[in-house]
Amino acid sequence: MNEVLVGRGEEMRKGVLTTEDLARQLADLKRQVENIKPGVDDRVSIIVFSGDLDKVLAAFVIATGAVAMGMEAVMFFTFWGTPVLRDPKKKAGGKDLMGKMFGFMLPKGRNAIKLSKMNMGGMGTSMMKSLMKKKNVASLDQMVEMAGELGVKIYICEMSMSLMGFKQGEFIDYPNLEYVGVATFLEQAKNSKVQLFI
Amino acid sequence: MNEVLVGRGEEMRKGVLTTEDLARQLADLKRQVENIKPGVDDRVSIIVFSGDLDKVLAAFVIATGAVAMGMEAVMFFTFWGTPVLRDPKKKAGGKDLMGKMFGFMLPKGRNAIKLSKMNMGGMGTSMMKSLMKKKNVASLDQMVEMAGELGVKIYICEMSMSLMGFKQGEFIDYPNLEYVGVATFLEQAKNSKVQLFI
Amino acid sequence: MNEVLVGRGEEMRKGVLTTEDLARQLADLKRQVENIKPGVDDRVSIIVFSGDLDKVLAAFVIATGAVAMGMEAVMFFTFWGTPVLRDPKKKAGGKDLMGKMFGFMLPKGRNAIKLSKMNMGGMGTSMMKSLMKKKNVASLDQMVEMAGELGVKIYICEMSMSLMGFKQGEFIDYPNLEYVGVATFLEQAKNSKVQLFI
Numbered sequence: 196m197n198e199v200l201v202g203r204g205e206e207m208r209k210g211v212l213t214t215e216d217l218a219r220q221l222a223d224l225k226r227q228v229e230n231i232k233p234g235v236d237d238r239v240s241i242i243v244f245s246g247d248l249d250k251v252l253a254a255f256v257i258a259t260g261a262v263a264m265g266m267e268a269v270m271f272f273t274f275w276g277t278p279v280l281r282d283p284k285k286k287a288g289g290k291d292l293m294g295k296m297f298g299f300m301l302p303k304g305r306n307a308i309k310l311s312k313m314n315m316g317g318m319g320t321s322m323m324k325s326l327m328k329k330k331n332v333a334s335l336d337q338m339v340e341m342a343g344e345l346g347v348k349i350y351i352c353e354m355s356m357s358l359m360g361f362k363q364g365e366f367i368d369y370p371n372l373e374y375v376g377v378a379t380f381l382e383q384a385k386n387s388k389v390q391l392f393i
Numbered sequence: 394m395n396e397v398l399v400g401r402g403e404e405m406r407k408g409v410l411t412t413e414d415l416a417r418q419l420a421d422l423k424r425q426v427e428n429i430k431p432g433v434d435d436r437v438s439i440i441v442f443s444g445d446l447d448k449v450l451a452a453f454v455i456a457t458g459a460v461a462m463g464m465e466a467v468m469f470f471t472f473w474g475t476p477v478l479r480d481p482k483k484k485a486g487g488k489d490l491m492g493k494m495f496g497f498m499l500p501k502g503r504n505a506i507k508l509s510k511m512n513m514g515g516m517g518t519s520m521m522k523s524l525m526k527k528k529n530v531a532s533l534d535q536m537v538e539m540a541g542e543l544g545v546k547i548y549i550c551e552m553s554m555s556l557m558g559f560k561q562g563e564f565i566d567y568p569n570l571e572y573v574g575v576a577t578f579l580e581q582a583k584n585s586k587v588q589l590f591i
Numbered sequence: 592m593n594e595v596l597v598g599r600g601e602e603m604r605k606g607v608l609t610t611e612d613l614a615r616q617l618a619d620l621k622r623q624v625e626n627i628k629p630g631v632d633d634r635v636s637i638i639v640f641s642g643d644l645d646k647v648l649a650a651f652v653i654a655t656g657a658v659a660m661g662m663e664a665v666m667f668f669t670f671w672g673t674p675v676l677r678d679p680k681k682k683a684g685g686k687d688l689m690g691k692m693f694g695f696m697l698p699k700g701r702n703a704i705k706l707s708k709m710n711m712g713g714m715g716t717s718m719m720k721s722l723m724k725k726k727n728v729a730s731l732d733q734m735v736e737m738a739g740e741l742g743v744k745i746y747i748c749e750m751s752m753s754l755m756g757f758k759q760g761e762f763i764d765y766p767n768l769e770y771v772g773v774a775t776f777l778e779q780a781k782n783s784k785v786q787l788f789i
Contacts, residue, residue, distance in 0.1 A: 217415050217613050221620065224419065228426055228624055235433070235586075235631070237781070242589070244451055246510075249670055253640055253788075256750070260773040266781065274447055275510055293524055300511065312642075312671055313696065323754075326689055330753050354454070357528050358521075377458040385435070385464065385586040388631075388781040391638070391788040392451075392589040415613050422617065426624055433631070433784075440787070442649055444708075472645055473708055491722055498709065552652070555726050556719075575656040583633070583662065583784040590649075590787040 238267040240384035242392045246275035246302060247311035248320060248335065254393045255338035255347075262345040266388070270342075271380040273352035277359060279305050280351060280366050287362035294360020301359065304367070305335045343370045350375045436465040438582035440590045444473035444500060445509035446518060446533065452591045453536035460543040464586070468540075469578040471550035475557060477503050478549060478564050485560035492558020499557065502565070503533045541568045548573045634663040636780035638788045642671035642698060643707035644716060644731065650789045651734035651743075658741040662784070666738075667776040669748035673755060674698050676747060676762050683758035690756020697755065700763070701731045739766045746771045 239261040243254045258268035272280055278301040290298060302308045313319035327334060333341065342349075348371045355361075356374065363374060373379075384390045437459040441452045456466035470478055476499040488496060500506045511517035525532060531539065540547075546569045553559075554572065561572060571577075582588045635657040639650045654664035668676055674697040686694060698704045709715035723730060729737065738745075744767045751757075752770065759770060769775075780786045 214412060214610055214613060217412060217419065217610075218616075220416075220419055221613065221616055224423055224426065225620055228620065239777070239781070242451075244448070244591075250640070253638075253670060256773055257777065260777055261781075264774055264777060266777075274451060293520075293527070296520075322689075322692075326754055329689070332750060332754060354530060358524055358530060377454055378462055381437070381455070381458055381462060381464075381587070385437070385459075387587075389777070389783075389786050390587050390589060391786060392591050393640075393788050412610060415610060415617065418614075418617055422621055422624065440649075442646070442789075472649060491718070491725070494718075552728060556722055556728060575652055576660055579635070579653065579656055579660060579662075579785070583635070583657075588785050588787060590789050 235388045236267070236386045237265070238269065238383070238387040239389040239391070240269045240380070240387040241271065241390075242380070242384075243270055243272045243276035243279070244274050245311065245393060246277075246279050246308055248308045248323070249310050249312075250393050251276070251279055251305065251308060252335055252338065254391075255335065255342055257391065258347045259338060259342050259345055261389070262342075262347055267346075267348075268342075269348045269350065269380070269383050269387070271350040271352060271375075271384075273355045273377075275301075277351060277355040277361060278302050279308055280349070280369075280372075281361070282365060282367045283307070285365050287365040289362070290360050297359045298361070298365075305339065339367070339369070346371060348373070350380055352377065352380075433586045434465070434584045435463070436467065436581070436585040437587040437589070438467045438578070438585040439469065439588075440578070440582075441468055441470045441474035441477070442472050443509065443591060444475075444477050444506055446506045446521070447508050447510075448591050449474070449477055449503065449506060450533055450536065452589075453533065453540055455589065456545045457536060457540050457543055459587070460540075460545055465544075465546075466540075467546045467548065467578070467581050467585070469548040469550060469573075469582075471553045471575075473499075475549060475553040475559060476500050477506055478547070478567075478570075479559070480563060480565045481505070483563050485563040487560070488558050495557045496559075503537065537565070537567070544569060546571070548578055550575065550578075631784045632663070632782045633661070634665065634779070634783040635785040635787070636665045636776070636783040637667065637786075638776070638780075639666055639668045639672035639675070640670050641707065641789060642673075642675050642704055644704045644719070645706050645708075646789050647672070647675055647701065647704060648731055648734065650787075651731065651738055653787065654743045655734060655738050655741055657785070658738075658743055663742075663744075664738075665744045665746065665776070665779050665783070667746040667748060667771075667780075669751045669773075671697075673747060673751040673757060675701050675704055676745070676765075676768075677757070678761060678763045679703070681761050683761040685758070686756050693755045694757070694761075701735065735763070735765070742767060744769070746776055748773065748776075 241254050241258060254270060258270055261268045281304045283303040309320045310323060349369055351374050353374050353376050439452050439456060452468060456468055459466045479502045481501040507518045508521060547567055549572050551572050551574050637650050637654060654666055657664045677700045679699040705716045706719060745765055747770050749770050749772050
């Protein structure tokens with residue numbers, strides 16, 4: 196009854212409301228306040244759709260930067276991003292013709308990807324790589340290693356794997372790697388502070 | 394006065410504060426708590442800027458996936474994304490020369506768009522389509538239909554329409570289609586949990 | 592002690608809890624409620640990674656649109672986005688060979704950038720520009736000026752500058768320009784309502 200009175204903000208007669216009643220309402224309210232969530236977790240969620248060297252680098256710079264700032268980071272590799280995580284030393288058997296064709300045509304891992312612009316038959320990409328070395332910018336190899344050590348989570352999109360015929364045995368060794376569907380990613384992304392499609 | 398006392402956390406003398414006062418404060422506080430908004434609606438807002446088959450597919454996978462998870466989804470088609478929604482069976486008259494040229498050069502709807510990579514004169518795109526069929530991945534046609542049934546909202550950017558000379562009569566029949574400016578989209582996007590530029 | 596009683600929602604004996612105790616709890620609770628932050632600032636944070644005319648235009652339309660709606664806007668120019676902000680009239684000395692090469696190959700400012708599609712040797716880009724004029728859509732020059740007047744903040748990525756050999760003296764005059772690292776951007780972005788990677 197007090198609940199109703201207070202809820203409607205109506206006048207209450209003195210003496211009717213005991214301190215015990217008040218305390219109970221306070222407890223209710225406190226529980227309510229404690230259940231208010233800030234709405235977002237301190238996390239960056241990145242969809243790595245493009246498999247271009249420059250964009251993949253940007254994704255890792257952001258992910259590792261976020262973790263360095265005390266945030267969490269999740270990267271969801273899908274479509275052209277998927278082959279970036281192939282390990283060129285691993286081979287997977289049991290592929291159908293299409294899977295073999297895709298396996299042949301798509302880049303074999305992160306050292307085979309190119310710049311999205313000014314690739315110039317590979318010259319631009321080589322130039323950028325040597326430049327990064329000279330300027331002490333971490334290479335993609337170093338970025339991936341750092342990301343693994345920092346705890347950046349990597350998700351590989353199951354639908355893309357199925358489409359392109361990739362097997363789990365073809366991907367890099369990475370401490371926090373999972374094979375998931377878009378729903379799993381969205382579940383994480385929707386409570387993240389930052390979401391990017393790269 | 395109690396408001397002030399409580400607000401500053403100062404010591405209160407016993408007896409001055411009645412239970413009635415306390416109840417009033419409780420009611421105020423309760424109202425305050427109820428007005429705290431989680432800050433974001435359970436919605437995914439996607440800007441579909443690129444008209445590439447792979448990216449448009451990704452946008453629809455995310456939008457329909459979000460709705461399947463109980464979220465709302467809004468897609469804002471702009472620039473190269475706009476012609477994806479043309480209905481090839483519809484014709485719009487009254488276009489100026491530029492409008493006719495754009496109408497001719499831009500893809501006539503979702504079945505005329507290509508992969509952003511490995512299109513290889515259309516071969517890559519055809520290969521991807523037949524692969525999707527084989528692997529039971531919904532085609533773009535099916536995705537659009539599903540999105541309509543699930544209640545995914547589609548916005549078409551008015552500025553892009555004006556620039557490219559498109560008329561409202563040229564677009565697909567879709568249950569939740571609106572022609573809006575960037576402000577309308579931003580209004581929705583800013584309170585969404587997830588925003589993506591694809 | 593009351594704290595504990597209320598926190599656990601346990602039964603309280605009448606008479607043990609005075610109104611003074613209750614008032615103190617109310618004050619505590621009030622402070623707690625006031626400290627709940629909506630979690631996000633009313634800001635749009637955009638990473639301008641692509642240096643294509645269409646995408647840069649989209650970024651400025653969104654940023655200026657957001658400010659017009661009463662939001663703040665921050666644009667972080669990185670990678671191919673960086674040369675878009677070069678001032679073609681300014682020259683920077685002291686560059687090494689690589690810096691000179693990049694300076695030569697990358698577009699000299701916003702009037703030298705091209706459409707991401709249908710550039711057709713520059714014809715598509717010219718066509719789009721004349722079309723924008725005809726349809727009274729602000730040109731990129733006007734957009735940048737407007738953004739400056741509206742208070743859109745522009746960040747230039749220090750890592751990209753270092754990689755491409757750009758000097759601070761080469762960039763446009765703009766009221767709100769800063770040279771920052773990815774951490775500074777992420778700090779702003781993580782509390783923004785909208786984040787986009789363009």
